[in-house]
Amino acid sequence: MNSEQLIKGNPEIFKLMPGDIDHLYRRSGLGGNNLSPFRYNAEQAAISTPSEAFKALAESPSLGQVAERLLEPNFKIEFNSGGGSIAEDKYYALLGSEDERVLAQYINSEGEILLLLFPNWKAFLEWWTGSYASQGMAGYKPVFPSIMEIEVLVCAVHCIDIYRRAYMESMLDYRGGVDLSLSTGDYVELLKRALASGDKRWLLPTIFELTPGLKNSKIALKPEHIKEIEDIGFVTSNEGVITLAERSRIMGTEFISSWMGSISLQASTLREGEERMLSRAFLAVTGFANHLFSFEIAPNSDTRFKHQASTLPELQQTLVKWMEALEKAGAKSIAPREQNETKAAKAKFCGQCGSEIRPGKKFCGNCGTPI
Secondary structure (H helix, E strand, O other): OOHHHHHHHOOEEEEEOOOHHHHHHHHHOEOOOOOOOOOOOHHHHHHOOOOHHHHHHHOOOOHHHHHHHHHOOOEEEEEEEEOOOOOOEEEEEEEOOOOOOEEEEEEOOOOOEEEEEEOOHHHHHHHHHHHHOOOOOOOOOOOOOOOEEHHHHHHHHHHHHHHHHHHHHHHHOOOOOOOOEEEHHHHHHHHHHHHHHOOOOOHHHHHHHHOOOHHHOOOOOOHHHHHHHHHOOOEEEEOOEEEEOHHHHHHHHHHHHHEEEEEEEEEEEEEOOEEEEEEEEEEEEEOOOEEEEEEEEOOOOOEEEEEEEEOHHHHHHHHHHHHHHHHHHHHHHOOHHHHHHHHHOOEOEOOOOOOEOOOOOOEOOOOOOEO
């Protein structure tokens, strides 16, 4: 993420050094929760002083909103980027319970913590999609007709990678044509090697490496999965030979020429004080479409997926609805008693002098400030 991307969204921007997090805990009076990317270090706080960068946040009217989201978020969206030739990164969007503001949290190459405070999820999305997604083309032909088993996705994406591989091999060998056929045995062996490689230059390993929890999915390839990708135009099969069909060639060429990298999204909230995952998705961005895959992972590790190839406005609309559904699911997962207990446990440090507050106290024992 560069400074130009920060300017485009026009959020409130703050910068902290890693040691400032302990002082943010003390200054805000918050105790933190298990959804926060940061933990309080009492020993470090006792021997360190805030950096110059901390002053801007400490004097800002938005201090409380930033602290609540960074230290005690109600929702956390974890983003993991990579794939193709783009640099790998991890960052978060953090939402609170008091208002609609969204805090994006990054760590730059110098180890500094960058905080971007947006007025709401829609404003964050407009900035985020403008920075990471493509405009896309209207009328992109639907690829997968419905919610399907993850084995279908594995087989289809493997076809895209095989086409890319064959195309590159033909260039290296100075051949004009591309070999589109291989035995079923070679197809399966290549697939196993791809998944085991973790090589994010290829689309199939990238999906499993970037999307948290997806490696735990049960994958049991069966002949009917080949039949399903044959029905939607990825292959033809005959007597032990698989031949890449039109959909593999079209999407293979798309990812050869315009793959801009990928990003996974994992949304979570708190339940009984512990982090609970609500939803996972994977976004592969090309110059032609924003390919969004959403996953449903059952308790027995069976996984299904849904695919949508979107333009930029369509992707924004989908993610707005996604957040609305997440908020409803999160509200149902937290009982009223939990909410009351969470509010009662918030104050751990005095916001005036930074002294630790014992549970149940109404005043700071050091300076007398009401809690």
